[in-house]
Every structure is written in structure tokens, then in C-alpha cells.
């Protein structure tokens with residue numbers, strides 16, 4: 001099994017999403033996984049669910065995922081846009097994250113559990129900060145779960 005196939009299996013990607021590249025940096029303690037919807041394969045319109053052809057791809061985006069061992073894991077994808085006969089050009093919904101979120105669903109679920117278990121936001125920030133921003137430079141700090149998930153989280157008082 002190739003490393004790409006291995007990660008595609010671990011990520012439980014629905015067909016026809018594929019892992020095209022995996023890169024690990026021991027120095028930066030990071031594993032990066034590139035995902036792609038293949039050319040020429042029909043996807044579904046996010047509005048009506050009808051089959052639609054890929055129209056183009058957006059600029060590559062990153063999503064923070066749960067760590068692999070001590071390594072911070074990041075998913076990257078140039079999200080495709082499809083052209084629906086009814087709705088025009090629409091960004092395809094990726095299966096690993098809510099629209100607009102910079103974190104995967106798994107990471108957000110973990111964050112919600114941490115928030116529920118903590119007594120203070122300082123504790124939350126400490127735990128998630130360490131998990132989310134260890135070895136990070138730059139401004140990508142934890143900003144809380146996306147709106148859809150937030151109402152599931154009963155935060156500390």
C-alpha cells in the first residue's frame with residue numbers, strides 16, 4: 001500500500017476523493033496531506049444534489065486536522081467548483097469540514113469535547129493551543145469551533 005492509499009484509508013474519504021501527495025516534515029513536526037477530486041469525474045451541486053461537472057478549482061486551502069502521533073496534521077485541497085444547470089457555478093462541499101471552517105470536523109469534535117471537559121477558557125486555550133498551535137508560527141491560532149458546531153458545545157463558566 002502506498003503512503004497516499006494509507007492516508008486515504010485512514011481519512012475514510014468517500015469516493016472519488018483521493019490523496020495525491022503526503023509530505024512529512026520531521027523538523028517542523030508536521031504531516032501534510034493533499035486531497036483532490038479527479039478531473040472529469042462528476043460531482044454534486046451543493047444546492048440541489050444533482051450531478052454536475054467540475055468547472056474549475058479554487059486556490060489551495062488548508063484545514064487543521066487531529067495530530068498524527070506528535071505531528072501536527074494539515075489537509076490541503078484546491079476545492080473544486082462545479083457548474084449546475086440550475087444553480088450555476090458553485091463550490092463543492094468537502095466531506096471533511098464545514099464550509100468556511102479552517103478545521104476538520106474531527107478536529108472540531110475534539111475541540112468541543114475539550115471545551116465540555118474544561119473549567120475555564122484558559123484551560124481550553126491551553127489544551128487546544130498546545131494541540132493546535134504547537135510549533136506554529138504566524139497567526140493561525142484556534143478561534144473556536146465553526147458556528148454550526150458551537151451550539152453543541154456547552155462552554156465553561
Ligand SMILES: [Zn+2]
Nearest residue numbers: 045048084087
Ligand atoms: Zn444545483
